[in-house]
Amino acid sequence: MTGTATRKDQAEDGRARRERVSRVSHGEWEPAGDRADPIAMLEASNAGRLEDLVPIRFGRMAANPFAFLRGSAAVMAADLAAVPTTGLETQVCGDCHLMNFGLFATPERNVVFGLNDFDETLPGPWEWDLKRLAASLVVASQDVRLSDKKAVEIAIASVRSYRTRIAELAAMTPLEVWYDRLDLARAIAESTDSKMRRKREEMDRQARKRVAENLFPKLITDNGGAPRIADQPPLIYHPEGVGIEVVLAFIDTYRESLPKDRRVLFDRYTVRDAAIKVVGVGSVGTRCYVALFTDDDGHPLLLQVKEANKSVLEPHVPKAKGKKAKAHNGERVVVGQHLMQPASDIFLGWGTASTGKEFYVRQLRDMKLSVTLTGDAVELTRYAGYCGLALARAHANTGSAAAIAGYLGNSDKFDEALGQFGLAYARQTVRDHAALVEAIDSGRIPAILDAI
Numbered sequence: 225m226t227g228t229a230t231r232k233d234q235a236e237d238g239r240a241r242r243e244r245v246s247r248v249s250h251g252e253w254e255p256a257g258d259r260a261d262p263i264a265m266l267e268a269s270n271a272g273r274l275e276d277l278v279p280i281r282f283g284r285m286a287a288n289p290f291a292f293l294r295g296s297a298a299v300m301a302a303d304l305a306a307v308p309t310t311g312l313e314t315q316v317c318g319d320c321h322l323m324n325f326g327l328f329a330t331p332e333r334n335v336v337f338g339l340n341d342f343d344e345t346l347p348g349p350w351e352w353d354l355k356r357l358a359a360s361l362v363v364a365s366q367d368v369r370l371s372d373k374k375a376v377e378i379a380i381a382s383v384r385s386y387r388t389r390i391a392e393l394a395a396m397t398p399l400e401v402w403y404d405r406l407d408l409a410r411a412i413a414e415s416t417d418s419k420m421r422r423k424r425e426e427m428d429r430q431a432r433k434r435v436a437e438n439l440f441p442k443l444i445t446d447n448g449g450a451p452r453i454a455d456q457p458p459l460i461y462h463p464e465g466v467g468i469e470v471v472l473a474f475i476d477t478y479r480e481s482l483p484k485d486r487r488v489l490f491d492r493y494t495v496r497d498a499a500i501k502v503v504g505v506g507s508v509g510t511r512c513y514v515a516l517f518t519d520d521d522g523h524p525l526l527l528q529v530k531e532a533n534k535s536v537l538e539p540h541v542p543k544a545k546g547k548k549a550k551a552h553n554g555e556r557v558v559v560g561q562h563l564m565q566p567a568s569d570i571f572l573g574w575g576t577a578s579t580g581k582e583f584y585v586r587q588l589r590d591m592k593l594s595v596t597l598t599g600d601a602v603e604l605t606r607y608a609g610y611c612g613l614a615l616a617r618a619h620a621n622t623g624s625a626a627a628i629a630g631y632l633g634n635s636d637k638f639d640e641a642l643g644q645f646g647l648a649y650a651r652q653t654v655r656d657h658a659a660l661v662e663a664i665d666s667g668r669i670p671a672i673l674d675a676i
Contacts, residue, residue, distance in 0.1 A: 231394065231626040238312065238630025245308045247632070250351065251641030253648035256306045262299045262656045263663050269298050272533070273509030274500075280458060281508035282671040285657075286664055289650070290367045292657035293360055294321055295505040297344055298536040299656065300356055303649075305540035309349040310631055314623030315563045317615075318344025318537045319506070320353035321360035322595070325611045327408060327431045329591035330567035335431045337406040338565050338614040340592060343507065345560030346535045350619050350628055357615065358383060358646035361608050363653050368599040372647060380636075380643040381605045385612030387632045387639060393620035394629040401620045405566035406613060431593040436524045439589060444516065444524070451524075453499040453516055458672075460514065462499045470577070471498045471515045471529065478575030478585055481558070486570055493517035493525045501528070511581065514588055526588040527571060531581060532557050552576065554584035564618035 229237070266285075270278050285295040293300070297319040317324065317339050324341035358379040365375035393401050408428050415421035445454040455461045472495065479487055494517060501514040511531040518524055532553035554574025562568050569586040576582055595607055619628065632638050663669040 234624045234626035235394070235630030238310075238624075238627035239633070241310050241312070241627075241631050245310055247638040248641050249308070250355070250638060251644035251648075253307075253645050253652065255303070255652060259306070260302060262296065263659055263669065265299050265302070266296065266660070267669070270509060274511065275509075277458075277502060277509040279670040279672040280502060281505070282660070282664060282669050283673045284505045284508060286661055286671055286673060288367050289653045289657040290360070290363045291505055292660060293363050293653050294323060295508075296653075296656065297356075297506055300359070300649075301344075301352075301536045301540055303652075304349075304352045304355060310351060312350055312623065312627050312631065313347050314350045314619040314628075315345060315560055315621075316348040316350060316353045316537070317342060317560075317564065317618070318346055318348070318353075318535055320356045320615065322357065322364055322608070322611055323360075325614060326592060326594040327427065328565075328569075328593075329431070330405075331570050332567075333591075334567075335408040335428055335591060336566055337408065337610055339618055340565075340594075341504075342557050342561040342564065343530075343532070344535045344537055345557060345564065346537045346541055347622075348537050348541045350623060352537075353615060353619070354383060354386060354642060355645055355649070357611060358642040359649040359653070361604075361611075362643075362646035362650040364597055365601075365604060366650060368597055368604075370599060370601055370604075374601050375650070376643040376647050378601065378605050378608050379646040380639045382608035382612040383639040383642045384636065385609040386616045387612075387629075389613045389616035390620060390625050390632065391629040391634075393616060394625035396620075396625075401617065401625070403566075404617050406610065406617075427593065431591045434589045434591050434593060436526045436588070436590070439526060440524045443514070443526070450496065451516060451518060451522070452497045453514060455499070459502045460499055468495050468498055470513055471495050473579070474575035474577040474583060476575075478573050478583070481555070481573035481575060482571070486573075490571065493519055498529070503528075503530070511583075525571075527585050528588045529583050529585050532574065532584050533582075552582055554582045557584045563622050566617065 281295065285292045319341060324339060326340050327335050327337055328340055330336055361379040361382055362375040365378050408424060412421060412424045412428065415424060443453055444451050453460065475495065479490060482490060496516045496518055498513045498515040501512050502508055503512050510533065513529040515527045515529050516524060517527065534553060552574055558572055558574050561572060569590060572586045574584045660669065664671045
């Protein structure tokens with residue numbers, strides 16, 4: 225409810241929606257009686273993937289329940305679609321687990337914190353993102369041996385952070401929301417705790433080391449005077465027919481997706497090589513390449529070229545049903561990223577190969593840094609709070625923050641409910657993970673269990 229409705233109207237609309245779906249009801253989770261077999265869903269999602277990489281995908285998912293959750297966005301999307309929603313929509317991440325947040329560079333080379341994975345992004349119910357985040361925090365906390373009570377507290381901390389921040393964003397203008405960001409340099413400057421200040425300074429240093437010049441010696445070999453991506457099977461390799469041809473097949477359409485000023489910059493680099501690179505958990509098996517470009521003096525530009533398929537949310541979002549999908553899934557990912565991130569990669573774009581495969585492109589690891597999970601409950605709670613802040617900004621930028629804030633209110637009812645939902649869904653994840661392990665043990669599912 226936006227447009228001519230005032231913020232007060234939107235807030236009242238949000239409060240009124242509690243009558244249809246109470247805040248407390250979000251804590252409930254029971255699998256639907258006709259719930260699809262999650263292993264069958266995972267098998268179905270292999271369609272179109274590179275067959276030799278599928279065992280790596282399942283091997284990674286089998287490692288622990290959190291790894292399973294990361295790789296089963298389609299399963300959770302179907303589960304969330306089976307429960308009532310508030311009816312308020314924003315652009316959503318679609319795969320909003322805690323490892324899809326992190327540090328990355330702005331075009332001005334500042335380091336900021338926010339969402340960094342948008343393969344499944346689509347307009348949809350805002351609470352789906354928050355529920356997946358809460359569940360991921362509980363599962364991850366359990367995996368590092370924290371108690372259920374502490375795991376729920378960490379999930380609640382994230383939701384509380386979201387709720388309080390969305391209320392603050394609801395009072396801002398659209399421009400103020402657009403410019404809002406979690407800047408690491410500012411966080412360092414404002415740190416009063418010397419230990420926390422040192423930790424943030426170290427994170428800043430680590431992020432700034434993750435640039436092409438520093439990655440170059442680790443990834444590139446000299447092939448008779450010509451730079452070439454070094455094979456590191458099974459995670460980086462050149463199958464037959466894969467080289468610069470895979471990039472040349474869509475480089476023109478990718479270039480056209482860039483703003484004109486970025487095209488001038490991109491044209492100063494020449495493609496030298498490309499190889500398959502295995503990334504993530506749920507993405508394993510989809511086509512992902514690392515592409516090497518250099519300028520006239522041999523300075524590198526490393527791009528990640530990733531296949532873009534339909535969002536796992538598409539079958540479950542009412543507006544997507546019966547409606548022609550966006551012309552290009554790479555464009556869907558790129559537009560969603562621009563909408564949900566405070567700043568995006570200067571080389572972010574999309575293209576179509578001669579085979580019809582759709583891709584999106586961004587720099588490889590350009591100052592990107594993800595959290596390392598430990599059993600430190602204080603650190604994980606703090607991190608959960610940052611995730612809530614970043615998600616609130618992402619949603620406020622594309623939906624009605626006032627309506628969401630009106631629905632959430634000032635009490636902790638919704639926070640507590642999502643903590644309970646996270647715990648209940650964590651138990652479901654443990655059961656689903658066990659089913660995957662059983663399927664691997666029985667030979668139904670191929671898996672490389674020691675996949676890195």
